[in-house]
Amino acid sequence: MVQVRDPGRQETAEERADRRWGDLLQELRVAQTGVQILFGFLLAVVFQQRFTSLSTTDRTIYVVTVVLGAATTGALIGPVSFHRMLAGQRLKPQTVTWASRLTVVGLVLLLCTVASSLLLILRVALHSALAPWLVAAVVCWFVCCWFVLPALARRRYRDRDGSDEGSQSSDEGS
Template identity: 55%
Template sequence: MTQQGPASGTEERPCVTCGVSGTNTHPEPAESARERVNRRWNELLQETRVAQTGVQILFGFLLSVAFTPMFHDLGTFERAVYVTTVALGATATASLIAPVSIHRFLSGQRMKDEVVEAAGRLMICGMVLLALTIGCTLLLILYVVVPGPLAIALVGGVMVWFCLSWYVLPLLLRRRATRRPDDRCEHETPGTSS
């Protein structure tokens, strides 16, 4: 028979791991393979929406630059940076929208695992291309506004921050998660698991 906890209304029952009576705070049973792939797909869709919006706005801005009066005054270096930036923006857009196309073509083919895997890789590629697009856009703008070496130094600093926050931090957190020991029972002290 179970008892209600005094204040919180939680059930008290023996722990399934160690048998100690108390509030059951262990995680829910592991999700099935189907639930996992559906969760991963939904998370990927949310991430794609955020990234797509950013890249589309940036790409639209880049396309409009060529039609401004100031564009004709740009030198060879600035034009080369502009062309590189537009090409990077186009490839970033393609990579970040590709999961939608893949899903549409393969919908109903019972290939959701493969779709999620391919879409995840395209998202990572698209994020790298988006970071490079942003860096080149900054270089183009700052090179026109401030002297060359200062513009390059500012862009370099921004790109280091992108690398740290978009790539290094997630990889460090991922490494930490893989080193984490399996979930222990809250009633056990370290080193007493059976």
């Protein structure tokens, strides 16, 4: 098999996949730690004495939050399983692409988990109609930091360079 070198980095497709996989693992370490701590705290809430005094709405929000936390954990740990199941199959570039997509799903789920956790906490703490507005503001901030700013930077620098080097199809997940 002939290895074609990427003109931008002078690396083969396999070298590029290895680099992208290493980058993705570093990103996952940060996200996994946060979601595991959050999920652990969520699991402990149900065993607190005050849990029984929550309203039906707050208990529903709690259940949705725990389910979102479990789904987030699955999505952010999924790339490790994906890699392990495909290791040695000569599918590293495809594995990195799928793991990258699963990580983005995990980030969206993490956003939802944080939002519903915050909603529950603020409803209990504030007992006011302000809680959903505060959650909406935080969600907007997260969306801006996690998705909008990277998309704007990608578009700006791709347009400035006049190239499509940073496009999703050419280097997804890098």
